[in-house]
Amino acid sequence: MSVNPDIQVERDTATFRSIDVTHMLDGSPEATNQRRIRQKQIGDDPQINRRNIIFMSHEERYEAAIARGLRIEQLKAEHDWDIMDENNAIMWCFSDIAMFVHKVMFIPAIERLGNKEQHDKWLPLAIDHKILGTYAQTELGHGTFLRGLEMEARYDKSTEEFVISTPKHSSMKWWPGSLGHSSSHAVLLATLYIDDQNCGMQPFIVQLRDLNTWKPLPGVEVGGIGPKMALATTDNGFLVLNNVRIPRDQMLMKYAQVSKDGKFTKSGAAKANYSTMMLVRVGIAHSCYFSLAVGATIVTRYSAVRRQGEIKPGAPEVKILDYQTQQLKVIPSIATAYAFHFCKEHLKWYYIETFQQIQQNDFSGLPEIHCVTSGLKAYMSDIATAQLETLRRACGGNGYLLSNGITNTYIQTLALPTVEGENTVLYLQVARYLMKCLKVAATGEAVKGSLSYMNEKIKTPYTSGLVTREDYSNVKKLLKLYQNMTVRLTQKAGDHLNKLHVSGQPKYEAWNNTSVQLVNAAKAYCQTYVLGMNIEGLSTQAVDLPGDALEVIHQLCVFYALHGITEQSGNFLETGCINITELHIIQQEAQEMMAKIRKNAVALVDAFDIPDNLLNSTLGCYDGNAYQHLYDSAKSDPMNQKQVLPAFEKYIKPMLQGKHTSKL
């Protein structure tokens, strides 16, 4: 099929070469080649390819998802993939790999929470798929408030075993992925009791099913929790344990230990047992970038080939991408995807470095990385889901089809604001850190790390520093506005908290009565962080780009900063970080920048370099022949393989013949 001329002209008139930006996103031309080889291995594989999943039943999809997980393992061995190759393969199909919790949570939990002997025993079994596991933490009654977990593990000194039980409905495990039908084992988080003394939430390895028959073991009641919005193949489950006994060495004992005679000891940081969640929060930030890159690619290409209506009366119908309002739906998502790219790259290295320190029992970096990973997981998933919905709607009626590729991406991404810590709750964790840093700054001590900008006192009366028109595209000046806005919102929340406390409210009550301001400040901190990483990316990752490409990546960053101010203008105005005249200039600059970026929109999404067999979209194929692909997809619907469906003889015909009664 030849390329649609409407999309070809976009590529021909772009001011830079997409491939140069692709190399930047991958890190180097060699890395691009390597990624392409890997993507071809997964995209061309009939068992991995997900072209037909939209027409499958739940059970067919589940089986295909198991086969897909297995196939990824085979490809990994055949082609000697490293961990990031494997992660990327999982990322591309995480909504359709039944055993992905085994990979992204069960194994990492054993690695992080187990001691040397436990690693030696369990990791080879898990890595070789001799056992399949889940991460069973959430209960029917508690998901957020982990100190409230009610499943009990009571130590029995006489047999040197833990006895695990579910005392009431609210204490059953509820939600763990792959628990329903696909796990033989679980890393199970339960409250440990020794001689009736509560020793807090601890991790245990518990076998759930017989490895030969796959039947639940005695005392284990397990099943699926029912159909969900998406992620149909991650069979989330429930689990009731009736006095199930496990040996003492099946408590993962890296950070807390129980001796044979029942002595409880702790080592490491207080929240060390929460460390698996931090890794997945980093994974979620990566996933938000991927989802947004997919969404932006599909909708930008579709908007460049769909013509409808006219701008100039009587002139030919225009591409919908030429409507300014359509640009406002599409261009922010391109700019955000690029900002998220820089941010997730930073986060990856930051996590790896801090994790290495933690492995060497240096926990000093934990509070800051907990704040950053919690905040970015929350912020990036909030923004990604909001923008994906805008993008989906930007496809008009075809945005409601499953074959468009964006709907599936959207509904699977919708899980991310909830899983791994509900977003509001995570913002409140960020706010705790903000309040601590505020206290440090107030004592005159230097705040370190991502909030070091708090050290600089904001002068009153304050000026924005935006004097010339050039200042409005100076990303460092714009970043300063964001930083000031964050500090002021933090101060405001801090002042409110103190005021309520001084007026007699206990601290916990004052906290709850300030939580709206606290969350607002936390979001501002996250937004500032993402912009900061985007700007850092310009001078690190983008610096070797040819001038024309660098200019466009710079424009995107400027637009990201300006558009962010227009979206949050209330916060910027209220804190006095800009005035109304400045806001009007910012709005105008943002619109002008958007028009410039429009010229390169298709080339910018091409640079994400997502092959058609992974994009899985009728609307967003590289060749721009959306209508042909829509038609082909409709024709391949199994319902369309018969001209007359059985329902005709059964119901429609009798009705047409007046033979239907109230009892069909």
Ligand SMILES: CCCCCCCC/C=C\CCCCCCCCCCCCCC(=O)SCCNC(=O)CCNC(=O)[C@H](O)C(C)(C)COP(=O)(O)OP(=O)(O)OC[C@H]1O[C@@H](n2cnc3c(N)ncnc32)[C@H](O)[C@@H]1OP(=O)(O)O
């Ligand atoms: C090589 C690595 C590179 C990485 C590259 C990544 C690439 C990834 C590629 C592929 C992977 C594919 C990924 C695909 C993504 C798709 C993901 C879908 C996943 C679906 C699975 C979902 C699984 C789950 O949902 S599991 C269940 C998760 N549950 C939760 O998250 C519960 C949330 N609740 C909590 O975390 C806590 O209860 C709390 C934090 C809300 C509160 O805890 P608390 O009450 O005990 O604490 P306090 O509020 O009192 O605070 C006390 C103190 O502790 C500090 N704290 C809290 N948590 C932590 C932590 N995690 N770490 C450090 N410190 C912590 C807190 O700040 C307080 O400190 P103070 O000093 O203020 O006292």
Ligand SMILES: Cc1cc2nc3c(=O)[nH]c(=O)nc-3n(C[C@H](O)[C@H](O)[C@H](O)COP(=O)(O)OP(=O)(O)OC[C@H]3O[C@@H](n4cnc5c(N)ncnc54)[C@H](O)[C@@H]3O)c2cc1C
């Ligand atoms: C698709 C999916 C997959 C999952 N996979 C797993 C898994 O593999 N393993 C696992 O263990 N769990 C899993 N979960 C569970 C998930 O981690 C929890 O649902 C999540 O952590 C939220 O907890 P919750 O359901 O208790 O929400 P709740 O805490 O009940 O949240 C409900 C509301 O209460 C608010 N709220 C709660 N506490 C506070 C507070 N302190 N301050 C202010 N507001 C508050 C929240 O903001 C939210 O608006 C999964 C969930 C989903 C949807």
